[in-house]
Amino acid sequence: MTATLDVDPREPVKAAPSAFRQISLGRRVRSQAAYAVFALCFVIAIIPLVWLLYTVISKGAGALTDPNWWFGDAYGVDTTSEYGAGISQAIVGSLIQAAIATIISVPIAVLTAIMLVEYPTSRLVRPVTFMVDILAGVPSIVATIFVFGVFVLGLAMGQSAFAVALAMILLMIPIVVRSTEEMLKLVPDELREASLALGIPKWKTILRVVVPTALSGMLSGIFLAIARVMGETAPVLILAGPASSQVRVNPFESGMTSLPLFIKDMWASSQAASSFYYWGAALTLILVIAVLNIIAAVLSKALAPKTR
DSSP states (O other): OOOOOOOOTTSOOOOOOOSSOOOOHHHHHHHHHHHHHHHHHHHHHHHHHHHHHHHHHHHHHHHHTSHHHHHOOOTTOOTTTOOOOOOHHHHHHHHHHHHHHHHHHHHHHHHHHHHHHHOTTSTTHHHHHHHHHHHHTOOHHHHHHHHIIIIIIISOOOSOHHHHHHHHHHHHHHHHHHHHHHHHHTSOHHHHHHHHHTTOOHHHHIIIIIHHHHHHHHHHHHHHHHHHHHTOOHHHHHHSOSOOSSOOOOTTSTTOOOHHHHHHHHHTOOSHHHHHHHHHHHHHHHHHHHHHHHHHHHHHHHHSOOOO
């Protein structure tokens, strides 16, 4: 026997009932209210940033249009009453201090992060993790006072750009350690296991497989740490010594200025010319940090693992 359906083909086909329930009016209202709250919070958060950028750009853009601003210095110019001085001495000083801090802190921080991730059973993991957490919460003024007491006074090193870099190192290490640690944890364990299964030693697996895979994220963390310490004021105020109006390149001598120190010195004067300089220097510092962030983004994208 063959079963037949008692259906009249001339009748219109009835649509099956929808599997989805109609969203109630109350749920739609609550959803829109939550969206409005989130949008309001975003606007409240973005207003100070836009206001800050507008103020700095409107008051500092005039200084940046002068070519002498970038390539000249302030030697022989009374910056409290005269215009036309450059700040190359502050730009060069900031870059030298950041470069010294980066060269010393990055290897230490990266190796520390590798130990924490790749050798989790080591007895050093717990105390090192504890110290990194403590160091991450240390204010810049505390790190500065430590360097001043131990190195500047205790070891008679004197005020210098190198002393500033030492304080920056204490601030950079926990940032780089944490960012590198997170990037290394994102590397799939399958890559490590495949390399070890081929008989490759663990240290070579770390250097040839793990680190290259996480390199893009590691570089982003490093550049963000550099951008953070370049804006610190406490180290340069206490450890740099009297600021020079000329370009100084010897990090072991006193007098090397930087952008935060230049801004502070100009702000201390109430003359109209001084406000021209400190607004221009503030905008210059923002641009330098923005360039570092752009470089970090470009390198991160260029060095990211290619997937098909």
